[in-house]
Structures are given as structure tokens and as C-alpha cells.
Amino acid sequence: MIEFQHVSFGYEKNRQVLRDLSFRIERGEAVGLVGPNGAGKSSVMKLLLGLLEGEGQILVDGLPVRRDTLPEIRRKLGFVLQSSDNQMFMPTVYEDMIFAPLNYKLSREEAEARVDEVLARLGLEELKHRYNHKISGGEKRMAAIATILAMKPEAILMDEPSSALDPYNRRVIINTICTLPQTKLIASHDLDMILDTCERVILLSEGHIIADGPAEKLLQDRALLEANRLELPLSLVGRTPRNAAE
Amino acid sequence: MQKAMHELAEMDELAMRSSPIHELHPLAKLITTIIYILITLSYDKYNLSGLVPMLLWPILLFTISGIEVRICFYKLRIVLPLVMAVGLFNPFFDRAIMLRIGPLAVSGGVFSMLTLMIKGLYCLMASFLLMATTPIDSLCAALRQLHVPKILVTLLLLTYRYVGVMTEELAVMTDAYLLRAPGQKGIHISAWGSFLGQLLLRSMDRAQELYAAMLLRGYNQQFHYAEARPFRIRDALYLLGCILFFLLLRTVKVAQLLGGMLVR
Numbered sequence: 001m002i003e004f005q006h007v008s009f010g011y012e013k014n015r016q017v018l019r020d021l022s023f024r025i026e027r028g029e030a031v032g033l034v035g036p037n038g039a040g041k042s043s044v045m046k047l048l049l050g051l052l053e054g055e056g057q058i059l060v061d062g063l064p065v066r067r068d069t070l071p072e073i074r075r076k077l078g079f080v081l082q083s084s085d086n087q088m089f090m091p092t093v094y095e096d097m098i099f100a101p102l103n104y105k106l107s108r109e110e111a112e113a114r115v116d117e118v119l120a121r122l123g124l125e126e127l128k129h130r131y132n133h134k135i136s137g138g139e140k141r142m143a144a145i146a147t148i149l150a151m152k153p154e155a156i157l158m159d160e161p162s163s164a165l166d167p168y169n170r171r172v173i174i175n176t177i178c179t180l181p182q183t184k185l186i187a188s189h190d191l192d193m194i195l196d197t198c199e200r201v202i203l204l205s206e207g208h209i210i211a212d213g214p215a216e217k218l219l220q221d222r223a224l225l226e227a228n229r230l231e232l233p234l235s236l237v238g239r240t241p242r243n244a245a246e
Numbered sequence: 247m248q249k250a251m252h253e254l255a256e257m258d259e260l261a262m263r264s265s266p267i268h269e270l271h272p273l274a275k276l277i278t279t280i281i282y283i284l285i286t287l288s289y290d291k292y293n294l295s296g297l298v299p300m301l302l303w304p305i306l307l308f309t310i311s312g313i314e315v316r317i318c319f320y321k322l323r324i325v326l327p328l329v330m331a332v333g334l335f336n337p338f339f340d341r342a343i344m345l346r347i348g349p350l351a352v353s354g355g356v357f358s359m360l361t362l363m364i365k366g367l368y369c370l371m372a373s374f375l376l377m378a379t380t381p382i383d384s385l386c387a388a389l390r391q392l393h394v395p396k397i398l399v400t401l402l403l404l405t406y407r408y409v410g411v412m413t414e415e416l417a418v419m420t421d422a423y424l425l426r427a428p429g430q431k432g433i434h435i436s437a438w439g440s441f442l443g444q445l446l447l448r449s450m451d452r453a454q455e456l457y458a459a460m461l462l463r464g465y466n467q468q469f470h471y472a473e474a475r476p477f478r479i480r481d482a483l484y485l486l487g488c489i490l491f492f493l494l495l496r497t498v499k500v501a502q503l504l505g506g507m508l509v510r
Contacts, residue, residue: 051458071464079462085414086455089407091258095383103464133255151463 001027001155001183002048002060008207009043009054017043018054019207025183027154032194032215033187035204036229041187042082044204045157048185049079061154075104078153078182082160084140088132093124093143096132100151111150118149122176138169145176155183162190191233195219203228250417253321254410260313260378267311267379271481272388278488279376285492286368291358292344295501297365303491304371311379318374329370333362382406386469400469411456412449419445 002025010016018040025031033041046052048060050070058065060073081087090096094115101111119125127135127143135143141161148156161177162170170193177184177197188194194201194215201218203211205228211218218224222232261268267275282303289297308315319326340355376385386399419441423433433441494500 049458049462051462071466074462075464077462079459081455081459083455086452087459089456089459091255091262091381099460099465099470100463102470103466103468131255131259147463 001025001029002185003058004044004048005057005059007047007054007056007058009040009047009052017207018047021056021207021209023202023209023212025155025185027183028181029200030177030184030198031186032198032201033185033204034189034191034194034201034230035210038206039204039228040207041204042159045079045159045185045187048157049074049077075151076154078148078151078156080144080148080156080158080161082163084137084144087144087147088140091131093127093130093132093135093146096143096147097150100147104151114150114152118146122146122149136169138165138172141165141169141173142176145173149180153182155185156180158184158186158188160188160190161186162188162193189230191219191225191230192235195233195235203230205229250413254413257321257377258381260317261381261384263312263379265311265379267307267375270379270484271475271477272380272384273391273477274481274485275376275380276385276388276392278485279372281489282372282492283369285496286365286372288496289361289365291361292354294357294361294364296496296499297361297368299495299500300368300492302495303488304368304375307375307379311375313375313378318371318378322370322374326367326370329366330363332366333359336362383469396468400467403469408449408453408456411452412445415448415452416445419448 004021004023007018007021008016009018017038021040021044033044035041043052043054047054048058048065050065050067050073060076063069063073065073088096090099097115097118098108098111101114102108106114115128116125119128122142122145124139124142124146127139127146130139132140132143145161158177161173165173170190174193174196177186184198186194186198198215201211201213201215202209203218203224210228211221211224219233220236225232282300286297286300289300307313308318336359337353337355340353340358342354343351344354344357345352380388382403386403389399389402390396420433423437423441424430427434
């Protein structure tokens with residue numbers, strides 16, 4: 001479904017963020033993209049969406065990411081931004097959700113039916129006519145996911161979906177992600193969330209793929225994680241940080 | 247700053263309320279407002295008595311829409327004094343006496359100043375009423391129906407949306423500044439340059455991310471402003487009724503007529 005072939009990218013000429021990156025994600029896979037700050041996780045997503053241009057080739061469903069293929073590629077990929085405030089730019093949740101279906105030439109009736117269907121699936125009917133500036137952070141994150149699902153994308157990319165959420169809302173988001181049947185690529189520092197939602201993990205550091213393998217196995221490798229400024233997920237440590245300190 | 251953000255959002259909420267005026271077709275409301283403004287501006291600079299009855303229309307709209315007049319004046323509190331100041335110098339330039347009330351002589355300059363102030367006030371009230379009873383995207387849809395170029399309409403809509411983004415950034419920066427500048431009122435002049443520069447950069451960053459969010463959801467320089475609503479008989483009657491009402495106020499000297507009736 002998604003393929004990176006020798007992709008390199010840098011914001012400045014002599015400072016590469018991604019170096020010769022190659023990997024492949026199959027349809028229906030849920031992949032976690034982990035790594036320290038500045039590892040290039042967000043750049044991978046932006047390159048995939050054509051928001052940045054790098055060297056090498058990126059394929060989505062066999063289609064190369066190029067200027068002329070972007071509309072088709074972006075229709076296949078839904079991107080949940082890290083900041084829901086930036087994702088939700090219309091006054092109400094409903095208007096935000098109907099934005100993409102109308103752009104994709106659905107009639108207003110069809111678009112509205114799709115909005116209702118997604119809201120019902122996520123149990124968010126109550127949010128439909130709420131103002132974006134009046135809903136909580138957790139509700140806004142759920143609404144942001146709903147706006148993407150209303151596009152009916154084939155794959156969903158998420159940048160730090162659990163950041164700045166309280167434990168309850170974080171759990172709601174995790175449960176929601178687990179129910180999504182689409183191909184998923186999730187960039188996050190929240191390794192517990194990655195463990196709960198992804199079967200495979202790609203560990204990036206300084207623009208390289210350091211490791212790529214099953215989440216259960218890779219996220220238990222304390223030495224590997226610590227060498228890359230990460231920590232074992234708390235659920236695998238089996239004790240609270242307070243105990244750990246003792 | 248938080249207040250300014252809240253006020254912006256409040257306009258959206260006002261526009262989403264329900265009333266017979268809110269439910270009218272945006273195009274009918276837009277055309278009516280434009281005609282009202284044009285007719286108001288067409289009054290002679292000394293025709294104060296003719297202008298006064300034009301207040302009837304905003305009063306009617308305030309009453310039917312259920313929007314409180316105080317909200318209007320509160321929202322216009324910054325721009326209103328500027329509009330009022332437009333004719334302030336007229337009494338100094340136009341000193342010809344036009345009316346004597348006992349010992350009091352009223353010059354043409356005073357009349358023209360009052361006329362200008364009232365015209366400004368009416369135009370602002372009419373614009374406010376349009377904004378407060380019509381969501382911005384419906385308004386943009388109406389502008390497109392009037393064949394206003396797409397680029398201008400999109401510019402208007404995005405400006406309206408991005409004003410909020412800039413205000414939010416300004417709020418965050420002002421809070422961060424004031425928390426580290428105890429006892430200081432506002433931003434010190436020495437920090438204005440870097441403050442404005444940072445504000446611009448941050449706003450641009452956010453605007454770019456917002457734009458990316460739009461692009462990734464299929465935005466192709468075309469907004470689907472609002473649900474296409476049929477132009478019903480009710481809308482046509484409102485439009486026609488308003489135009490006739492304005493023409494009546496413009497052609498018949500209502501103030502004199504009422505005054506004459508009272509004297510009789």
C-alpha cells in the first residue's frame with residue numbers, strides 16, 4: 001500500500017533529516033513510527049502526503065507521489081494532525097466533517113449521510129452541531145479523527161494522536177484507533193499507545209531506520225530503545241515509575 | 247485577547263441563531279443591506295429629517311431577529327467613534343446658519359456633521375445585522391451568486407477564518423510576555439519589533455498548517471460555502487417589501503408628514 005524507496009530529505013542542503021529510507025507497509029497493517037525528537041517521523045508523513053518533496057521514490061498503491069498524482073493520493077490517505085486546532089478550521093464539527101466529502105464531489109445529501117454514519121460509529125452524535133472552540137481537547141481530537149474518517153480514506157496517518165490528552169481520553173482514542181480497519185501509520189512517542197494499536201514498529205533515529213519489526217518484540221528491547229532516547233513502555237516494565245525509582 | 251477571540255466566535259453563534267430573519271435567503275438579506283446602505287448614503291448632507299426615519303428598518307430587524315441592540319453597539323465600540331469622527335470638523339468649515347431655534351443658531355456644518363454620523367451609524371448597524379443573522383459561508387455563497395469573483399470571496403472567507411488564528415497566537419504571546427513582565431501594562435515599545443515579527447512568523451506557520459489540512463481534505467481553491475437554499479416566495483417578498491419600504495422612506499417626507507399630523 002505504501003512504499004518508500006531510497007528516500008532522502010533535508011530542510012537545508014547539508015543537513016539531511018531522512019537518509020536513504022526504504023520500507024513497505026502492506027494494506028491493512030498498523031505501523032508505529034517511533035523515534036526521538038528530530039528523528040524525521042513528521043517528515044516521513046509529510047513526504048508521503050506530498051507536503052514536502054525529497055529524493056527517491058514514494059509509492060501509494062503503486063502510484064508515485066508526484067504533483068500530478070497528489071489529488072488521487074491525498075484522497076487515499078487521511079492525515080490526523082498533531083494539533084487538532086489546526087485540523088478543525090470551520091466553526092462547527094459538522095461543517096468541518098462535511099468539508100472533505102463536498103470537495104470530493106459528493107452531493108450534500110450523500111455527504112451528510114456519511115457525516116452521520118461516522119459520528120454514529122464513533123458515538124459522537126452529540127458533537128455534530130457543537131462549535132469547535134467550545135469542545136474539550138479530547139472531544140476535538142475525536143472530532144479531528146471523525147473529519148478524516150468522513151473522507152473514507154484507505155490509509156490513516158496520525159501524528160502524535162495521544163498527545164496532550166488525559167488518561168481517559170487517551171484510552172478512548174486508543175480504542176477508537178484499534179477499531180479502524182484501514183492501514184495505519186502512527187507517529188508517536190507514546191510507546192504504550194503504539195503497543196496497543198500497532199502490530200509493527202519502525203524505529204527511526206537521525207534519519208535512518210534503526211529497527212523494523214513486530215511491536216511486541218521491538219518495544220521490549222530496552223537496550224535498543226534507550227540507545228535511541230526512548231524508554232520501555234510502562235505496561236511492559238510491569239511496575240509504576242515510583243516503584244522503578246525505588 | 248481571550249475576549250477578542252470570544253467575540254469573534256460570538257458572531258458565528260449569533261449568525262447560527264434561529265429567527266425569521268436568520269431563516270431568510272442570504273442573497274435577499276445581502277441585496278437588501280446593499281440597497282439600504284446605498285439609499286442611506288444618497289441623502290443630501292443637510293437632509294437630517296429625511297434620514298431619521300431610515301432608522302425604522304434596523305429597529306424592525308433587531309426586533310424580529312431577537313438580537314439585542316446593546317450587542318451591536320458593544321461590537322461596534324471600536325469602529326463607531328472613528329465613523330463618528332468623520333464629520334467632526336464640518337461645523338468649522340460650513341458656518342452658514344440654516345436654522346434658528348430661539349437664540350440658538352444651527353449652522354450647515356452641524357447638520358452635515360450629524361447627517362454624516364447618522365449615515366455611518368446606519369451603515370454599520372445594517373452591516374452588523376447582516377453579519378449577525380447570516381453565517382459567513384452563507385454570505386460568501388450569496389456573494390458568489392452575485393457573481394463576485396471567486397478569488398475575492400475566498401479571500402474574504404479565509405481572512406475571516408485567519409483573523410481568529412492570528413488573534414489566538416497574539417493571545418498566547420501576550421500571556422507569555424505579561425507573565426514575565428510583572429507590573430507592566432501592555433507590551434513595552436522596545437519589544438514591539440520582535441513581538442510583531444514573531445507574531446507574523448507564528449501566524450504564518452499556523453496558517454500553513456491549516457492550509458495543509460485543507461489541501462489534504464481535497465480543497466481545490468473552491469469552497470462549498472453553504473447548502474444551496476432555494477430562493478422562496480418568502481425571500482422574494484422580503485426583498486420586494488424592503489425595497490418598497492426604503493423607496494417610500496426616501497420619496498415621502500415621513501418626518502414632515504408626521505410632524506404636520508401632530509401640528510394639525
